[in-house]
Amino acid sequence: MRTALPPAPGRIAPPTSGWPAVLAVTAGVFAVVTTEILPIGLLTPIGADFAVSDGMAGLTMVMPGYVAAAAAPTITVATAGVDRRRMLCAFMFLLAAANAIAAAAPAYWAVLLSRVLVGIVIGGFWSIGAGPAARLVPARSAGRATAVVFSAVPLGSVAGVPLGTLIGDLAGWRAGFLMPGALSAGVLVALVLLLPPLPAERAARLGVLRGLLRGAGTRSVLLLTFLIVLAHFGAYTYVTPFLEEVTEVPPARITLFLLAYGAAGVAGTFLAGTAAARRPRAAFGAAGALIAVAVLALPFLGCAEPGALLLLVVWGIGYGAVPVCSQACFARAAPESPEAASVLFTASFQATLSSGALAGGVVLDHASVRTVMLLGGATAAAMALLCRVTGHDEKSGEKFPG
Secondary structure, eight states: OOOOOOOTTTOSSSGOHHHHHHHHHHHHHHHHHHHHHHHHHHHHHHHHHHHHHHHOOOHHHHHHHHHHHHHHHHHHTTTTOOHHHHHHHHHHHHHHHHHHHHHHSHHHHEEEEHHHHHHHHHHHHHHHHHHGGGSSSOGHHHHHHHHHHTHHHHHHOOOOOHHHHHHHHHOOHHHHHHHHHHHHHHHHHHHHHOOOOOOOOOOOOOHHHHHHHHHHHHHHHHHHHHHHHHHHHHHHTTHHHHHHSOOOOOHHHHHHHHHHHHHHHHHHHHHHHHHHHHOOOHHHHHHHHHHHHHHHHHHHHTTHHHHHHHHHHHHHHHHHHHHHHHHHHHHOTTOOHHHHHHHHHHHHHHHHHHHHHHHHHHHHHHHHHHHHHHHHHHHHHHHHHHHHOOHHHHHOOOOOOO
């Protein structure tokens, strides 16, 4: 009788049974993404309920990102020796609690408190959640497993946010938060039942993170990520007020506009997959250019519903490619430290997400929602131009410095 060989270090046995676990992690990412960006669809009713401006209500988008940016390196380094299964389960429990607090919030400060907890979850879950996917399946399927996990990012836009917005329209914004809360609880059960032990391996250390930050390639990707995420969230956080005030879309139809944007985002993610693997910086620049065109044109062509819908589709395709391309650029800059690269991606992405939402809110309160779109589009155009200027090495197949 043949004796089964032990699994390779870091790989979970038996690998052929790992897809249910991969899907559980994917559902966790979906719950995190949905919770993070759900306030975009509920911004107006949240502000009206607590008598705060749309710009002030935008803090519900600002808080999680800044907290996540600090939590990503802190939690990853502090828990370097902790089993990743336990960490993922703990984060999902915290996410369910955060949504419950938001749904029952007696005052606006309680909503912001819930968003702080969401930020902790984002920073921790994102930094360690993508890596284990490749350890749950055979080596030949590792890339596909990671892609499946990342597909939950646009799916949060295409399904999670429109569904939460629809529930909020029908039963009040508090009910909108109950949906991702119930989903988080269900994912927690799935993680407990399906995930095998995941001992930490090649965890990020402070020395590794500092070394990556000294690399020219890493700093360049940080700048590109900063510009495009600032542009996107500075504008997209306030897309609902734009559709209400400029396009004059009835509230009941705004969900359909967000659904079209999210569907385009899914398409953009898969379209960018192959291109990002070959020439990540060129693909990154193309995504930035699509966002720039759509957002700059929105104040002029988005006054009517057909124009606004078309531009949201273009915008969705562009932004759907952004996380894939940014992550690919960071991975190229740090091929020997995948978890450290993931930490930098998460921290930079989330900090800039919040900065964009905050900057957009300030402009909205002091100018107009049209100005928000113009500034966001101009920033995306600057990112696309910088990608073109700095991406010449890809054409010859050379690696970027760093």
